[in-house]
Amino acid sequence: xxxxxxxxxxxxxxxxxxxxxxxxxxxxxxxxxxxxxxxxxxxxxxxxxxxxxxxxxxxxxxxxxxxxxxxxxxxxxxxxxxxxxxxxxxxxxxxxxxxxxxxxxxxxxxxxxxxxxxxxxxxxxxxxxxxxxxxxxxxxxxxxxxxxxxxxxxxxxxxxxxxxxxxxxxxxxxxxxxxxxxxxxxxxxxxxxxxxxxxxxxxxxxxxxxxxxxxxxxxxxxxxxxxxxxxxxxxxxxxxxxxxxxxxxxxxxxxxxxxxxxxxxxxxxxxxxxxxxxxxxxxxxxxxxxxxxxxxxxxxxxxxxxxxxxxxxxxxxxxxxxxxxxxxxxxxxxxxxxxxxxxxxxxxxxxxxxxxxxxxxxxxxxxxxxxxxxxxxxxxxxxxxxxxxxxxxxxxxxxxxxxxxxxxxxxxxxxxxxxxxxxxxxxxxxxxxxxxxxxxxxxxxxxxxxxxxxxxxxxxxxxxxxxxxxxxx
Amino acid sequence: xxxxxxxxxxxxxxxxxxxxxxxxxxxxxxxxxxxxxxxxxxxxxxxxxxxxxxxxxxxxxxxxxxxxxxxxxxxxxxxxxxxxxxxxxxxxxxxxxxxxxxxxxxxxxxxxxxxxxxxxxxxxxxxxxxxxxxxxxxxxxxxxxxxxxxxxxxxxxxxxxxxxxxxxxxxxxxxxxxxxxxxxxxxxxxxxxxxxxxxxxxxxxxxxxxxxxxxxxxxxxxxxxxxxxxxxxxxxxxxxxxxxxxxxxxxxxxxxxxxxxxxxxxxxxxxxxxxxxxxxxxxxxxxxxxxxxxxxxxxxxxxxxxxxxxxxxxxxxxxxxxxxxxxxxxxxxxxxxxxxxxxxxxxxxxxxxxxxxxxxxxxxxxxxxxxxxxxxxxxxxxxxxxxxxxxxxxx
Numbered sequence: 001x002x003x004x005x006x007x008x009x010x011x012x013x014x015x016x017x018x019x020x021x022x023x024x025x026x027x028x029x030x031x032x033x034x035x036x037x038x039x040x041x042x043x044x045x046x047x048x049x050x051x052x053x054x055x056x057x058x059x060x061x062x063x064x065x066x067x068x069x070x071x072x073x074x075x076x077x078x079x080x081x082x083x084x085x086x087x088x089x090x091x092x093x094x095x096x097x098x099x100x101x102x103x104x105x106x107x108x109x110x111x112x113x114x115x116x117x118x119x120x121x122x123x124x125x126x127x128x129x130x131x132x133x134x135x136x137x138x139x140x141x142x143x144x145x146x147x148x149x150x151x152x153x154x155x156x157x158x159x160x161x162x163x164x165x166x167x168x169x170x171x172x173x174x175x176x177x178x179x180x181x182x183x184x185x186x187x188x189x190x191x192x193x194x195x196x197x198x199x200x201x202x203x204x205x206x207x208x209x210x211x212x213x214x215x216x217x218x219x220x221x222x223x224x225x226x227x228x229x230x231x232x233x234x235x236x237x238x239x240x241x242x243x244x245x246x247x248x249x250x251x252x253x254x255x256x257x258x259x260x261x262x263x264x265x266x267x268x269x270x271x272x273x274x275x276x277x278x279x280x281x282x283x284x285x286x287x288x289x290x291x292x293x294x295x296x297x298x299x300x301x302x303x304x305x306x307x308x309x310x311x312x313x314x315x316x317x318x319x320x321x322x323x324x325x326x327x328x329x330x331x332x333x334x335x336x337x338x339x340x341x342x343x344x345x346x347x348x349x350x351x352x353x354x355x356x357x358x359x360x361x362x363x364x365x366x367x368x369x370x371x372x373x374x375x376x377x378x379x380x381x382x383x384x385x386x387x388x389x390x391x392x393x394x395x396x397x398x399x400x401x402x403x404x405x406x407x408x409x410x411x412x413x414x415x416x417x418x419x420x421x422x423x424x425x426x427x428x429x430x431x432x433x434x435x436x437x438x439x440x441x442x443x444x445x446x447x448x449x450x451x452x453x454x455x456x457x458x459x460x461x462x463x464x465x466x467x468x469x470x471x472x473x
Numbered sequence: 474x475x476x477x478x479x480x481x482x483x484x485x486x487x488x489x490x491x492x493x494x495x496x497x498x499x500x501x502x503x504x505x506x507x508x509x510x511x512x513x514x515x516x517x518x519x520x521x522x523x524x525x526x527x528x529x530x531x532x533x534x535x536x537x538x539x540x541x542x543x544x545x546x547x548x549x550x551x552x553x554x555x556x557x558x559x560x561x562x563x564x565x566x567x568x569x570x571x572x573x574x575x576x577x578x579x580x581x582x583x584x585x586x587x588x589x590x591x592x593x594x595x596x597x598x599x600x601x602x603x604x605x606x607x608x609x610x611x612x613x614x615x616x617x618x619x620x621x622x623x624x625x626x627x628x629x630x631x632x633x634x635x636x637x638x639x640x641x642x643x644x645x646x647x648x649x650x651x652x653x654x655x656x657x658x659x660x661x662x663x664x665x666x667x668x669x670x671x672x673x674x675x676x677x678x679x680x681x682x683x684x685x686x687x688x689x690x691x692x693x694x695x696x697x698x699x700x701x702x703x704x705x706x707x708x709x710x711x712x713x714x715x716x717x718x719x720x721x722x723x724x725x726x727x728x729x730x731x732x733x734x735x736x737x738x739x740x741x742x743x744x745x746x747x748x749x750x751x752x753x754x755x756x757x758x759x760x761x762x763x764x765x766x767x768x769x770x771x772x773x774x775x776x777x778x779x780x781x782x783x784x785x786x787x788x789x790x791x792x793x794x795x796x797x798x799x800x801x802x803x804x805x806x807x808x809x810x811x812x813x814x815x816x817x818x819x820x821x822x823x824x825x826x827x828x829x830x831x832x833x834x835x836x837x838x839x840x841x842x843x844x845x846x847x848x849x850x851x852x853x854x855x856x857x858x859x860x861x862x863x864x865x866x867x868x
Contacts, residue, residue: 405618
């Protein structure tokens with residue numbers, strides 16, 4: 001059951017919302033905890049016990065950290081961080097580590113374990129760690145109860161794919177023992193959910209099918225230049241609409257229950273530079289690494305060598321966070337190189353002409369596009385071949401008939417998706433000066449959202465193909 | 474009240490409408506959810522808990538209320554977005570027909586070999602063997618896009634050429650339609666892979682002629698395949714398999730014709746797997762009387778109103794033509810209506826469907842059980858992944 005599945009849209013969520021509205025205010029938060037545990041158990045029944053144990057353990061550790069002296073704080077912090085990362089390592093990285101050790105030694109030094117990646121383990125682990133670090137920095141209110149921490153960790157809209165929320169973001173609402181229903185929050189929330197669902201079902205899934213088709217080609221001489229570019233652009237759009245769509249759904253549902261989660265995307269493909277891109281893409285993750293890794297290491301207030309070291313560590317960890325594969329590490333280090341380049345040259349700031357800025361934006365988009373190739377590839381070899389195909393260096397055609405047909409099939413969706421990946425709507429909204437213009441805009445916007453929701457639901461019911469990329473993390 | 478409040482109120486009203494719609498639809502589906510919960514949640518097993526819970530979502534998609542209406546909306550959206558590739562590269566729309574996308578070959582070499590073995594076997598038994606190649610949708614009613622995404626035409630050419638070169642008697646129905654200057658737009662159903670009934674009866678007529686020449690057994694009932702005045706025609710709206718996930722707004726439904734004999738018919742069907750026998754008229758034995766069902770709509774799959782879907786081995790006996798020829802047809806659903814009407818001109822037709830052999834060597838059993846005047850293998854491309862000769866594991 002994910003946020004775009006019919007069982008969620010017509011079963012779990014309406015039921016949860018109706019019961020929440022009917023219940024006495026004092027037990028609404030408790031109900032949300034139970035609902036969230038039920039939601040997670042539906043998807044990952046075997047992992048619920050671990051989560052429950054970690055919840056209690058992290059809460060107790062947080063209390064201890066808050067109350068202890070500096071030495072005790074550090075010991076408890078290190079211990080619990082070690083446990084959290086240890087569990088993440090076991091489920092996500094152990095087999096990758098073992099395979100590489102065995103390759104180095106040329107024999108089976110370490111055995112692989114038979115495990116499946118629990119849903120949202122990376123997001124959950126980082127939420128736990130954020131809580132622990134915030135406790136260490138004194139940012140967790142003393143009055144935080146076990147129940148409040150549980151709702152913070154497991155709140156169902158964000159548990160599997162974020163945003164990676166700080167306790168502070170949710171604390172005011174959590175501390176509210178008698179939360180009221182707010183009509184504006186409910187209506188804004190459901191409209192946000194509808195937009196997110198449309199992004200995911202209508203746009204992301206369309207591009208997913210195209211991208212996956214080309215990524216399935218193993219004979220690279222059959223992958224034309226046009227096909228490889230079409231595939232990489234489709235994947236860039238797929239991952240954006242997939243993840244931002246999910247974030248919209250999560251933020252929308254959370255808002256209906258009175259929680260205002262962090263924004264996770266701000267039109268990243270309108271970025272002026274690589275640095276700007278990462279202030280717009282998966283914002284909660286980049287801020288997590290900034291606040292809990294980069295800044296504690298000294299950030300950019302240290303020597304040049306240490307700045308480079310800090311940047312390297314952040315991007316290495318960012319890559320590793322995304323998955324147990326050399327491609328993710330390469331992807332992270334690719335951004336390390338680009339960010340280092342921008343910091344050292346300050347090129348984005350130095351370009352003043354409109355043409356120069358436009359070219360640099362295009363350069364940024366191209367870099368991001370190539371980075372997604374690394375991100376998507378099953379291994380580095382495949383990524384290398386794919387990139388060579390993009391430049392016609394694999395004895396491949398410039399364009400093949402199937403690619404021309406596929407492009408013709410998705411051209412309208414592609415144009416709409418590219419347009420709305422840019423901040424067109426905020427720009428239009430800002431141009432509405434008169435109130436009558438705002439009213440007309442509002443009517444058109446709301447009717448469009450309603451239509452998009454109905455169409456998105458029709459996609460939900462009809463489509464057999466509904467991947468969620470970031471769910472694998 | 475300022476105008477800015479109106480602007481905000483519009484947002485609130487719109488949001489409430491959306492919320493009410495979602496909640497109302499959820500409440501409308503309570504019986505469906507209850508039924509799914511009752512049937513699935515009580516039988517949860519620890520070993521496959523996750524899989525069972527995931528299956529509930531799949532079942533809900535299939536049984537949600539207003540599914541057909543949502544399918545129509547989905548199809549309409551595809552039309553607006555000018556999408557002609559449907560699903561995850563499943564179907565392609567071209568020239569007012571839906572076509573199946575098949576990006577990989579069939580690995581037909583093993584099947585080709587088995588056909589030649591069968592031919593040799595029949596030659597030794599002095600029984601005429603005929604390979605009938607079904608027509609190709611993409612070449613006949615499709616276009617460049619359909620041909621690009623489907624290898625059936627090349628595959629069929631290979632089948633016909635290889636078998637002909639190896640001494641197998643071949644009828645290519647594509648040539649039959651081209652030679653007769655048949656209106657190609659009337660060969661196939663628009664929304665389903667199968668042919669229209671008129672086209673299938675046309676093929677039946679040509680086959681009957683050819684088989685009569687081959688076996689030397691002329692049929693006095695040949696006219697029944699040429700003159701439709703001997704039948705009562707009924708037409709039903711029909712939405713075939715190729716369009717069931719795009720609905721009516723994407724592609725208009727077909728009109729499925731059925732021809733019911735107005736003359737006396739007397740048939741028996743023997744199911745060789747269960748041993749059951751059914752006696753009666755053409756409608757009662759050869760057809761399955763879907764028209765008598767409680768619910769008839771455009772989703773009624775009229776194709777299987779003929780013959781016995783999923784039955785691997787059965788015989789249709791025509792008691793009104795006991796001097797006629799006896800045929801063995803190895804086929805899939807491509808021959809359901811063709812062979813049904815052919816049965817009116819024959820004495821007996823035994824049907825084998827390799828898709829449902831499930832490891833039992835029904836071909837050898839059928840060849841040893843009964844006598845035949847001719848053996849026919851009739852297929853498009855859907856049998857190419859099946860074995861005619863089933864072997865036990867290890868053989």
